[in-house]
Amino acid sequence: MEVGALMSKDRPFGFSTRALHAGTAPDPATGARAAPLYMTSSYVFDSAEHARELFSLRSYGSIYSRISNPTVAAFEEKIASLEGGLGAVATASGQAAQIVALLTIAQSGDHVVASSNLYGGTVTQFSVTLKRLGIEASFVPNSDPDGIRAAIRPNSKCVFVETIGNPLGNIADIRAIAEVAHASGVPLIVDNTFASPYLCRPIEHGADIVVHSATKFLSGNGTLIGGVLIESGKFPWDAGKHPLVSAPSPAYHGMNFAETFGEFAFLCRARLEVLRDIGACMSPMNAWLLILGLETLAVRMRAHVANALRVAEFLEGHDSVEWIKYAGLASSPQRALAQRYLPHGPGSIFTFGVRGGREAAVRFIDALQLWSHLANVGDAKSLVIHPGSTTHQQLNDEEMIAAGITPDMVRLSVGLEDADDLIWDLEQALAAARKGARAFVRA
């Protein structure tokens, strides 16, 4: 049977259709409709010659699941399709996706430019671990394009920002930042975790590489740790600034990735050298769960955004709320950027300040009944945390101020429960936080 007879005639399918079908056509071997879970470390060779062709990268196929696995590949193709990328490389976690992306293009003596409003773990990965490897990072407040331009040096290899900053919710002007980066010959890497490709597709706005903590909205159920990087295939890696991609590689007898793999050079080096050598691969089980998660991404994100807006509007009008930063509110200074880059809504993760400072914020969190107090976001269940003492506590005072973390700050990740129930719980916990304050004063 010919494949072509079965293939749709080049129709540009929509987001939800691709979420369900990309990378997961019926299993050729069995006809299984759900994606099969290939729980295997390795794959038999047809012959010694076949083994040689695979190891020399001249034939497609799986060798060892640290490098590739059919279930992981199905997830990779699906997320690459949803982000509008050329391909993807899945990793053990979001942190692993970042380091694989960076080590594919940067080495000791190189430099990266990053936003200062990032997840605390990312800041530390750059400012401590990468620094120990001889890669220096400059942090620019608020992903400001002019600040980024000024921070780029001759040895800079990339610019790194988050679509929606964690935890302040500041939205990156992706197109302006991409133009600044490209003018200096460097790619833009965007962490799109808080948006998901349903709400924003950074490659469409000029980004070159997208990274995700797949643990969050992509999975949707808080069941796993995973990460992924996606590349556009459009960046000119062979222009001279990225010799790790475009010079002969000692790991493959002097093969030049840019010359041999053309537009696939970055993805091939990320997988075949960096992921292979670092070993932070994704488990097939996690990829299988992520495939299930992605199938419903659009409907989940619509529901997350709708609930987030209801919750934010409730908090905005509440006496016990000092401030709220959600770009979906009409009052938000981020609203114009949000409407440009996130027309379906700026996600469901945001922060607000509890009147009464750190003590009131902690009392509020302890009083919640329905919101889970834990260090994650993007779960179907609603989540809450105090960033200053948890996710961002490894930052020093200066970094804390730069990241905009205040003692009264509470971060919410609005889930898919009934909005009325979420608001009921917030209301009673805010009341408890207030009562606690009076009790404290009386005592």
Added chain:
Amino acid sequence: MILTTPSQRRELLARSHMIAVVGASANPLRPSYFVFRYLRTHGFDVRPVNPAYAEVDGVPSFPDLAAYKAKLGSPDIVDVFRKPSETPQIARDAVAVGAKAIWFQYGVINPEAIRIADDAGLDVVFDRCMKVEHGRFDGGLSVSGMNSGLITAKRRPVASSPIEDTTELQST
């Protein structure tokens, strides 16, 4: 005709068997060797056309397309790994030997060469890799985590194995 869509490329590959690779290299690190070797192990009759080599991967090399035609007849596809400035002449040669299609690999873009081949009625693909496109439709690209762009709810054939079937059946 200039072929620009995935299904046009798939149909071209499906109806083609005889491939002349102009500029095939004997150096196993060169992209042209990768593609030559891949096509050879995936069922195509693929021959090198390169006066610099007596053979590539053990296959005798032709000095030019005319020599190819004298021995084997017209190729289905002339696959081009030469710098763009040389391609108008290669396109004229492809027309002269009655090739059905001409395929210019990544970065091999020359509007004059494309026009020569298109005007003569050849199918033309440019700035694409034949190995990548074959892998797109055969499933190889997908097992590498790449976005094949294919969407279907139909079961497709098991990816072609380059190796002959050596299965031994056990009698009970």
